[in-house]
Amino acid sequence: MSTAPDPRRCPLCGQPNDCAMQRQRDTGEPQPPCWCTTVRFERVVLERIPTEARRLACVCRACATAATPAPPSA
Template identity: 45%
Template sequence: MDTQRCPLCGKANRCSIAAGRSDEPCWCFGAQIDPAALERLTPEQRDMACLCPACAGAVDAAQRTERD
């Protein structure tokens, strides 16, 4: 599994940790992830890669992080 891709849609998940920037927090650390999005993951996909902001239902949080 490509950890830089969303397991639901395959687009870039914008995860700073997977991109090797472990010195900065991932956008998802401050986001509230939609529980319905997590339910769409198979057991094999869970805890393997971040969802993208759109699939996570957390677009606002990702945009705030980009501006900071």
């Protein structure tokens, strides 16, 4: 028997994902745009999300940016 993923926790590491959209659903209070709207999610990160959590729980900033390549240095 599996349980539904917690939409407030990252499905990769289990830490809080700080999702503004979920916070707005929980509280009914308008939130500023979520941090995730300014981050590019690499395919490798998205592929690691367990099937049962896809589209149900957001990845946290740390997991989202861990796989992002650093910009080339000049």
